Amino acid sequence: MQHVARPRLLTLLEQGLRGPVTLVSAPAGSGKTTLLAEWAATAMKPVAWLSCEEAENDPARFLSSLTAALARVDARLDIAAQTERPWHPPEHEQVLTRLLNDLERVLQHDTVLILDDVHALTTEASQALLLFLLNHLPSRLHLLISTRVDPPRLARLRACNQIAELRSQELEFLSAEVKVFAQAMGLSLGSEAIRLLEERTEGWIAGIQLLTLALRGHNDATEVLRKIGMAPRFLLDYVREEILFQQPPEMQRFLLQTSVLERLTGPLCESVTAESGGQQKLASLLQANLFVSALDDTDTWYRYHPLFAETLRTLLQQQEPALVPELCRRASRWYEQHGWAEEACEYAYRASDLPHAAHLLAELVPSFVEQGKLVRLSRWLDRLPQEVIAASVYLSLALIWTQPLRTSQPPDPEGVIKHLTALLKTHEKDDPEAQAELQRELALQQATQALARGDIPQALSRAAEMTRSLTGPETTWSRFTLWRQRVLLGAAYHVSGDLLASEQTLRQALPAGGPSPNFVVIASLDELYEELGRLRELGRLYEDLFRTLAWHHHLPSLALSMAHQRYGVLLYEWNRLQEAESFAQQSLELVPHLDLARPSPWLTLLGLGVLARVALAQGNSERARQLLESEAFDVAQFPVPQASKDVLILLPVRLALRCGQLDPALQWASTCGLHSDDPLTSPLGKGRYAGYVTLARVLIARGRGHPNALALSQAQILLDHLLEISVGTGAHGRLIEIQMLRALALHAQGKSRQALATLGPILAQAEPEGYLRLFADEGEVMAHLLALIASFTTASPDYLQRIQAAIVPVWQAQPDAATQPAPRSTLYEPLSAREWDVLQLVAEGLSNQQIAEHLVLSLYTVKLHVKHLLAKLGATNRTQAVVRARALHILPSS
Incomplete structure (x- = not known):
């Protein structure tokens, strides 16, 4: 086996030597012996090594080998036990006692005895000697045990905290170690291949070695690791x-x-x-x-x-x-008897018992759709013969619902209606409940079409028609139909602008017994709560969701990836940057595992978008630019409808603005088909709202620095229209963003007092919900306004300070700008001569009292100058002001 240095484990072994015993216990092929050999080769202490074999189960042989190993450390040890005369069982313990006493007497330095492969000691006699050794170790002898199986009766040592343990979790190879090992094996693997190799083996080094051997001679290791089925x-x-x-x-x-x-x-x-x-x-x-x-x-x-x-x-x-299908059939029966229908269906498929799998799948369809497991449903349908699906009303309906996953073509509503009409004729002699279900599905599809074309009354009428048909005893399918009706009604109310009715209806679609991974409803509520500005409610929704995930074993990767990404966006808004980054990363890690007929670059785009925003918030503009320039942000190449591209392109446009790249944003504005004077109607869908808000941001950025610019007037007109619409629907989340942008436009026009009067009330509304990055991401302009906002808002000083602290100045967010000295005119208001004097003394570390004495000013006057300095520099404290001034070359670099 190739050697890979593992300093983190060597450190753990050294730490374990502080006590009397260290146990390294892990399965075969975990690298235990290699690790101990690496440690022994560099150990500063004397080391005795005994590799246990089956022969050591003979107590005489064990004692002889043990004594010989220790004698190599110190020749003065008594070697009487190595005589050839046989030892009788009662004498074995006496011989070991004598050896341990000799060790206590002769050892002058701490010594380590390594017992490797202790799992070979399987007899009662050999294990009794090992236990005696553990319980009577000399003071200067440390015992280091390597084994596949824990020795018996270690409870006392554990209770007394006298044993340090390294187990399989610690011995697992990490990504960096897997990469080094692969290189030592002559393989140059990319990051994805390394990830797959680590994932397949879970860090088991023997598995890593054997799989790397299997990869030799293959040009595409990643593809081999993805497809490899039979073990090498x-x-x-x-x-x-x-x-x-x-x-x-x-x-x-x-x-x-x-x-x-x-x-x-x-x-x-x-x-x-x-x-x-x-x-x-x-x-x-x-x-x-x-x-x-x-x-x-x-x-x-x-x-x-x-x-x-x-x-x-x-x-x-x-x-x-021949036994494999029978074993799977038995597993399917057991799961079915215990109420685990999904697992029962999985094992019915594995047993090739397709009739029973179809029966179970028909019962599972409602829960699959509710939980967003459409990919899994589609995959299982694909494994059934067409005649089996056609014979079942419920599987036929499931085939309709999953059709968009099988083709790159957009859904054909008229085709669905024709299909349902044909099914009604085919199954007209079936049981009445199946007929009723097809009738309800037809009404639901007609309601969905009406909603798509904006005919809200027709959509509501068709949905009500479904409700009237739900008579008789409650069944799984009747509950499912009622759930779908509520989801449809929630969408209809949302589109009509009745946001509160939408929330109430969608809440009814969540299980009454508590939270569940119902991703369809959660996604709808996510959009609704964002629009309403109820971030705390949205946070509780996701917290409930992620608390329940551990109890569900077949979660849909697509919905799970989306949930992680969306929660990452919320955490970002709350400025919980590390958590936001973690959830976005988890979302991206799920993308390669999605079993979709078409690629999903939009999921990658959204996940990387969160990472880019986090990078900018942390001042790492270079990282953000690298992400923005990657292929993942080339929306024009996405295999999605143009309407989806029009929405997805908004993310790179917004990020370009954050990075100070105005040209790409202007190019988008000139081709997007949106205009500041477009006649806007209420309500405004999420995609169109996001498009117009982005246009307003581009216009403000274009007009900034030119108070009389036409772009600023256009931005104000557009924002006034958006404000009027949002007030009418109670979309408080949108109101906060719109009013903030109106304040920025007013400030850019030189109307600072009006800007502060507009921003102040919005900050007070935003504070309870925890809005933070919405304001902080506006950078120095917002820092300047916040420094002057105190008398215009009832928001708490602590909230304002947290926003100020989260603002990353332009000089920090864009390091390359430091190569171009910034003139004093970059400040909104230049420093006075006296303020510049005060700033120099602040930079020297003088206190306010010392500055007052130095400049012969009153303490109050100095405090006033410092306050003005902080406001003009967009800083929240003296240290930040000095750093900011040096970056702007107002002060020389330290």
């Missing part, structure tokens, strides 16, 4: 010989047969294997470090290491191919 021959041989064949026949059989399961629990394993003792076997596998990990705190559910499980399944397929 090297891996099969390793698992078979080093792991599987080391187990008793009963355990070998258990491992192979339960490898078909993604998750394991005792009763399920017993049902699949038709043998008892499932929970005990799982517990013993966990204790033996046999690539099993517990999924909960109660040790009820477990899972195998993915690569280990895949290898076992390959071996099972080779040995007993």
Whole structure:
């Protein structure tokens, strides 16, 4: 095996030497021996090494080997135990006692005894000697144990905090270590290949080595790692010989047969294997470090290491191919009996029992649609014969709902109506409930079409028609139909401008029993709460959502990626930058795993957009520019309808403005088809609103520095129109943004007092909801206004200070501008001569009292000058003012 230095683990080993015992316990192939050898080669202490083998189960052999290893450290040790005369069991402990006493007497320095492969000691006699050694260690001897299986009876040492432990989690290779190892194996892998290699092996070094061997000779390692299904021959041989064949026949059989399961629990394993003792076997596998990990705190559910499980399944397929479908059929029955319909359906598919899979899938369709699992639903439908789908009303409906995932063409509403009409004729002799369901679906599709063309009364009428048809006892499908009707009504009320009615209806579509991963409704409420300006409510919605995710095991990656991205946007607004970055990163990590018929570059764009905004907020404009110039932001190349492109392009336009790049924004404004004097009608959809607000921002940026510019007048006209519409619908979130932009436009026109009077009330409204980056992202202009806002707002000083502190000055956000000395005219108001004198003394570190004495001024006058300095420099404290002044070359660099 190629060597990779692992200093973080060497540090952990050194820290463990502070106590008497260190245990390195991990599965086969985890790099335990290699790690100990690396540490021993550079150890500053004397090291004795004993590699335990099966022969050491003979107590005499164990004592002889142990004494010989220690004698290499200090030749004065008593070697009487190495005589050839046989030792009888009662004497073994006496011999070990004598050896330990000799060690206590002769060892003058701290010494380390490494016992490698202690799992080889399996007899009661050898384990008794090991326990005696652990309990009677000499004061200067530290014991370092390497094993695949924990030695028995370590509880006392743990309770007394006398044992340091390194387990498989610590030994797992990290991305950087995987990369170094691959290079040592002669492979130059890209970041995605490294990620896949780490993901497939979960840091198991033996698996990493064996997979890198399999990658040799392939030009595209990433593609091989994505598609590799059968475990490579090297891996099969390793698992078979080093792991599987080391187990008793009963355990070998258990491992192979339960490898078909993604998750394991005792009763399920017993049902699949038709043998008892499932929970005990799982517990013993966990204790033996046999690539099993517990999924909960109660040790009820477990899972195998993915690569280990895949290898076992390959071996099972080779040995007993006919048994595999039967094992999956048993798993399906067990899950169905215990109410786990989704898992039951999955294993019915794996058993190739398609009739039963179709039966189960028909029952699952409502929950799949509610939770946004359309990709999974579509994939399962694709595995069924067309005649099986056509025979079921519910699967036929599911085929209609998932059709957009199968083709690059936009949905054909008229085609859907024709299809439903044909289904009604085909199934006219079916049961009445199926007929009623088709009738309701037809009404729902007609309502959806009416909503799309803006005919709200027709949409509401059709939705009401659906409600009247929901008579009789409640069923899964009737509940599902009612849910879809509420989602439709929520959308209709939203489009009509009745935001409160929309919220009330959508809230009714959430489960009454508490939060659930109902992504369809959550996405609708996200847009609604953003428009209403109720960020706290939106935050609680996502907090509830992410709290429940751990309880759902088949979440749709598409919806999950969107949820992470949207929550990242909210966290960004609250200036929780690290959390926002983390959620955006998690969203991006899910994108490669999306099982879509078409690529989803827009998800990547949105995730990277959050990262770019975070980078700018942290002052890293170079990182933001790199992202903005990447292919991910080339919206023109996206395989999406033009209407979607028109909305997606707004993100790079806004980011370009933030980066000070006005030309791309002006180019967009000249071609977007939007104008400041367009007749706007209420209500205004999210996409059109975002387009017009972006146009207003471009006009303000274009007119800034030219108070009489036509662009500023155009911006004011446009913002006045948007304000009128938003007031009429109660869209307080939009009102906050619009009024802030009106204040910026007024300030750019030189109307500072009007700007402050406009901004002040909005800040007071924004504070309870935690708006922060909306204001801070406006930079120095906002800093200047906030320095003068106190008498115009009831917002708290603490809130204003937090916004000020979050503002990244232009000189920090755009480092390249530092190469062009900024004249004093970059300040909104130049410093007076006396203020410049005060600034110099502030830079020297003098206090206000010392400045007053130096300039022969009153303390009050100095404080007044300092206050003016902070306002003109857009700073919140003296230190920030000095840094700002140096960046503008008002003061010389330190």
